[in-house]
Amino acid sequence: MPLYGNELGPDVTPYDAGLGRVVKLEKPDGFVGAAALAERAQAEPRRVLAGLVLASRRVPRHGYPVLADGRTVGTVTSGAPSPTLGRPIAMAYLEPAAVRDPKRGLAVDIRGRAEPADLTELPFYRRSRV
Amino acid sequence: MSVPAELRYTAEHEWLAVDGPTATVGITEFAARSLGDVVYVSLPSEGAPVTSEEPCGEVESTKSVSDLYSPVDGEVTDVNADLEDDPGLVNADPYGAGWMFKVQLAAGAGADDLPPGLLSAAEYEELIKDSD
Numbered sequence: 001m002p003l004y005g006n007e008l009g010p011d012v013t014p015y016d017a018g019l020g021r022v023v024k025l026e027k028p029d030g031f032v033g034a035a036a037l038a039e040r041a042q043a044e045p046r047r048v049l050a051g052l053v054l055a056s057r058r059v060p061r062h063g064y065p066v067l068a069d070g071r072t073v074g075t076v077t078s079g080a081p082s083p084t085l086g087r088p089i090a091m092a093y094l095e096p097a098a099v100r101d102p103k104r105g106l107a108v109d110i111r112g113r114a115e116p117a118d119l120t121e122l123p124f125y126r127r128s129r130v
Numbered sequence: 131m132s133v134p135a136e137l138r139y140t141a142e143h144e145w146l147a148v149d150g151p152t153a154t155v156g157i158t159e160f161a162a163r164s165l166g167d168v169v170y171v172s173l174p175s176e177g178a179p180v181t182s183e184e185p186c187g188e189v190e191s192t193k194s195v196s197d198l199y200s201p202v203d204g205e206v207t208d209v210n211a212d213l214e215d216d217p218g219l220v221n222a223d224p225y226g227a228g229w230m231f232k233v234q235l236a237a238g239a240g241a242d243d244l245p246p247g248l249l250s251a252a253e254y255e256e257l258i259k260d261s262d
Contacts, residue, residue: 057170057217059190081169081192088169111188111195 047093052117060090060108067107073098139254156229165191168220173209204233
């Protein structure tokens with residue numbers, strides 16, 4: 001889930017964060033920013049909140065760059081080792097082009113070393129219902 | 131909290147076991163507990179020179195990343211490869227299986243000729259006693 005201060009902030013629209021469903025543009029009295037948001041709702045997203053799973057044990061932390069072919073294509077917003085998945089996981093804002101090909105290898109620059117990362121669907125884990 | 135009497139310590143919560151010209155380095159039980167579950171240890175390479183009080187690696191736990199310092203000057207002769215597969219050894223046995231690297235002390239240095247900043251077990255216990 002996006003957290004204010006990490007995935008959310010004054011410079012992020014609900015559409016960037018995948019939270020477009022919570023915006024009700026047709027409120028009878030309107031609201032501050034409605035016109036700007038209506039425009040963003042139609043436009044191609046500027047960035048996409050994506051999930052990453054890393055191959056190594058090193059943990060991506062807030063602010064680390066995400067790389068594709070050595071070029072920065074986004075930034076990690078949250079990261080942690082996942083005890084359930086046994087791997088470090090992270091959320092990151094990426095250029096829309098970077099998530100179009102899920103097979104494309106990404107990497108996170110962890111203090112100077114590029115650690116391979118794979119795109120994954122959010123949420124990272126769903127408890128199976130018995 | 132265990133602080134073995136035969137070891138020397140640093141204010142960065144590392145321990146040092148000197149055996150002739152070689153010193154074995156690890157982090158203390160206090161450090162391991164404070165960090166929480168260690169998930170990754172980055173160690174210097176074998177043969178690399180290390181300088182006292184300069185970072186030569188890092189210890190990453192679920193909560194944070196800390197620099198690993200060398201307590202002495204010298205050359206790394208051996209690193210604990212087991213930590214790559216099982217970094218939890220640092221938490222389970224910080225003074226034993228969780229050791230990190232061995233240093234060949236710079237020429238002339240031995241157990242009687244160590245850097246002045248090192249602490250005895252009693253001094254180290256004094257350092258951590260208010261932090262529990």
